[in-house]
Amino acid sequence: MDSVRNVLAIAGKELRSYFASPMGYILIGLFALLFGAFFRVYLTGFAQRSQQMAMGGGNINVNEWMISGVLHNAAIIILFIMPMITMRTYAEEKRSGTMELLLTSPLTDVQIILGKFLGAMGLFAAMLVVTAIDIAILFRLGNPEWKPVVIGYLGLLLLGGCFLSLGLLISSTTKNQIVAGVMTFGVFLLLWIVNWFADSVGPTTREVLNYLSITAHLEDFTRGILDTKHIVYYLSFITFGLFLTAKSVDSERWRG
Amino acid sequence: MIEVQHVTKKYGRVTAVDDVSFRVERGEILGFLGPNGAGKTTTMRILTGYMPATEGKALVAGYDVFTHPIEAKKRTGYLPEAPPLYPDMTVREYLDFVARIKGVPPADRKTRVTSVMQRTRVADMADRHCSKLSKGYKQRVGLAQALIHNPEVLILDEPTAGLDPKQIIETRELIRGLAGDHTIVLSTHILPEVAQTCQRVVIINNGRVVAVDTPENLTARLAGSETMYVQVDALGEEAGPVLATIAGVTRVQASASGGFEIESERGTDVRRDIAKTVVTRGWGLLELRPMRMSLEEVFLRVTTKEEEGKDTNGPDSTPAPSPVIGSVNG
Numbered sequence: 001m002d003s004v005r006n007v008l009a010i011a012g013k014e015l016r017s018y019f020a021s022p023m024g025y026i027l028i029g030l031f032a033l034l035f036g037a038f039f040r041v042y043l044t045g046f047a048q049r050s051q052q053m054a055m056g057g058g059n060i061n062v063n064e065w066m067i068s069g070v071l072h073n074a075a076i077i078i079l080f081i082m083p084m085i086t087m088r089t090y091a092e093e094k095r096s097g098t099m100e101l102l103l104t105s106p107l108t109d110v111q112i113i114l115g116k117f118l119g120a121m122g123l124f125a126a127m128l129v130v131t132a133i134d135i136a137i138l139f140r141l142g143n144p145e146w147k148p149v150v151i152g153y154l155g156l157l158l159l160g161g162c163f164l165s166l167g168l169l170i171s172s173t174t175k176n177q178i179v180a181g182v183m184t185f186g187v188f189l190l191l192w193i194v195n196w197f198a199d200s201v202g203p204t205t206r207e208v209l210n211y212l213s214i215t216a217h218l219e220d221f222t223r224g225i226l227d228t229k230h231i232v233y234y235l236s237f238i239t240f241g242l243f244l245t246a247k248s249v250d251s252e253r254w255r256g
Numbered sequence: 257m258i259e260v261q262h263v264t265k266k267y268g269r270v271t272a273v274d275d276v277s278f279r280v281e282r283g284e285i286l287g288f289l290g291p292n293g294a295g296k297t298t299t300m301r302i303l304t305g306y307m308p309a310t311e312g313k314a315l316v317a318g319y320d321v322f323t324h325p326i327e328a329k330k331r332t333g334y335l336p337e338a339p340p341l342y343p344d345m346t347v348r349e350y351l352d353f354v355a356r357i358k359g360v361p362p363a364d365r366k367t368r369v370t371s372v373m374q375r376t377r378v379a380d381m382a383d384r385h386c387s388k389l390s391k392g393y394k395q396r397v398g399l400a401q402a403l404i405h406n407p408e409v410l411i412l413d414e415p416t417a418g419l420d421p422k423q424i425i426e427t428r429e430l431i432r433g434l435a436g437d438h439t440i441v442l443s444t445h446i447l448p449e450v451a452q453t454c455q456r457v458v459i460i461n462n463g464r465v466v467a468v469d470t471p472e473n474l475t476a477r478l479a480g481s482e483t484m485y486v487q488v489d490a491l492g493e494e495a496g497p498v499l500a501t502i503a504g505v506t507r508v509q510a511s512a513s514g515g516f517e518i519e520s521e522r523g524t525d526v527r528r529d530i531a532k533t534v535v536t537r538g539w540g541l542l543e544l545r546p547m548r549m550s551l552e553e554v555f556l557r558v559t560t561k562e563e564e565g566k567d568t569n570g571p572d573s574t575p576a577p578s579p580v581i582g583s584v585n586g
Contacts, residue, residue, distance in 0.1 A: 097340045
């Protein structure tokens with residue numbers, strides 16, 4: 001009970017700090033704007049296509065032709081925005097000396113890490129919730145299936161979780177926010193494109209690269225397919241990232 | 257209440273703290289004195305569980321800070337050198353957050369925050385952002401943060417650094433008022449502070465404890481010999497040679513103010529004999545008082561002795577513990 005309270009105290013502090021500065025609002029606004037832009041592009045495309053189809057007497061699926069594409073592009077925006085959420089989490093605490101407060105309080109490292117992770121997830125969830133406005137318009141005007149949409153959003157949430165856990169890890173290794181941000185972005189990008197090289201290597205390596213690629217696992221989610229394999233991948237990715245963050249904080253402690 | 261046993265801390269090959277041991281009794285204020293870079297902050301960080309020691313162990317309220325960190329930390333309030341404030345929180349929000357993570361029960365939180373703000377006189381800034389506070393207020397909010405969970409042990413790293421003289425006096429009074437309920441360790445490199453606030457002093461230099469005692473004893477014992485200041489009206493006679501003949505007196509030196517500084521062997525009190533001599537000669541005794549080294553002199557002597565030892569042994573050998581003071585385990 002105590003540990004839950006501690007985690008929530010840290011999470012609440014993190015969340016509040018995002019909104020105490022313009023940062024939280026800027027990130028949410030930026031995400032909503034970019035998401036809306038992609039949404040509009042896809043909507044126009046979808047409208048034209050469905051008109052053409054209607055003339056031929058057919059019908060196209062809005063989930064398949066529109067929502068999945070929008071969500072896929074949302075993942076790209078997430079790639080760019082996530083480093084901005086995590087870059088300050090540990091780096092800033094170390095620079096300002098508040099790390100000393102946290103580490104000398106009756107909290108375990110895991111409680112601090114989980115709190116920070118949940119706080120960042122909270123901001124990310126808020127970003128996703130704002131985009132639900134666009135999706136709501138679709139529901140108002142058309143007749144999409146809601147299940148694939150929910151699964152798609154779950155995929156984005158899990159993908160975001162991976163980025164956040166990795167971002168926390170990188171932030172925990174440096175005092176410098178900018179270094180943390182740039183490095184996080186670099187590593188994200190690498191994980192993103194790792195399967196682009198899959199074609200030029202042997203079959204075994206290809207399998208490994210495809211599995212490692214953080215976006216390959218999103219594919220099914222955006223299509224509305226819920227596969228345990230991908231959930232396991234994302235959840236283990238998150239756990240591993242947080243575990244390494246705990247190790248990083250602990251080793252920092254030993255090195256002083 | 258606090259026990260530090262043979263604590264050593266190495267950063268790579270650099271030894272920041274070398275076999276430090278001391279005890280602090282319940283309700284006591286212990287001054288931790290040393291030049292900058294002597295290892296004060298490192299020792300305090302080990303005591304608060306911020307970092308583990310390379311060797312040795314530290315106990316707070318009976319709990320080993322390494323094996324039972326949560327229990328030890330619940331009983332410790334810590335003010336680091338730079339007050340650990342979140343710039344975008346107001347003082348009240350900040351203290352509320354600290355109360356949460358220090359495990360103050362939810363029902364008591366509000367009253368604790370209010371009472372601690374009053375105690376440290378920051379209540380008038382309760383709704384101001386921490387980033388907008390003056391240095392003095394920041395320091396006091398830092399102190400409020402350390403007190404919020406009413407800990408048995410308070411570790412204060414240079415609590416008066418950067419304050420103006422009035423604030424320094426207020427802070428010292430506040431700290432003195434906390435003793436009794438709390439066991440306090442405070443570090444400083446300002447000597448009068450120790451003399452005014454602390455009951456016992458640990459002097460640390462180059463990571464080693466070079467002296468432990470009360471401020472008074474330190475100054476007295478360190479002198480090595482007793483020194484009296486005497487001013488007499490010798491009615492035209494030469495007083496110096498006469499005073500030098502008194503049993504136990506080792507040296508008589510005329511001082512600039514017209515009197516004499518009389519050194520005697522340690523443990524002997526020559527005041528009676530001085531008075532008797534003066535009276536039997538028919539001189540007038542104008543002044544007779546013991547002279548003590550100021551803490552500054554003690555400090556310089558203790559810390560420079562160490563340096564000299566180092567020089568003669570070469571840079572790589574560890575210097576022998578200072579011979580000046582015998583007991584190092586209070």
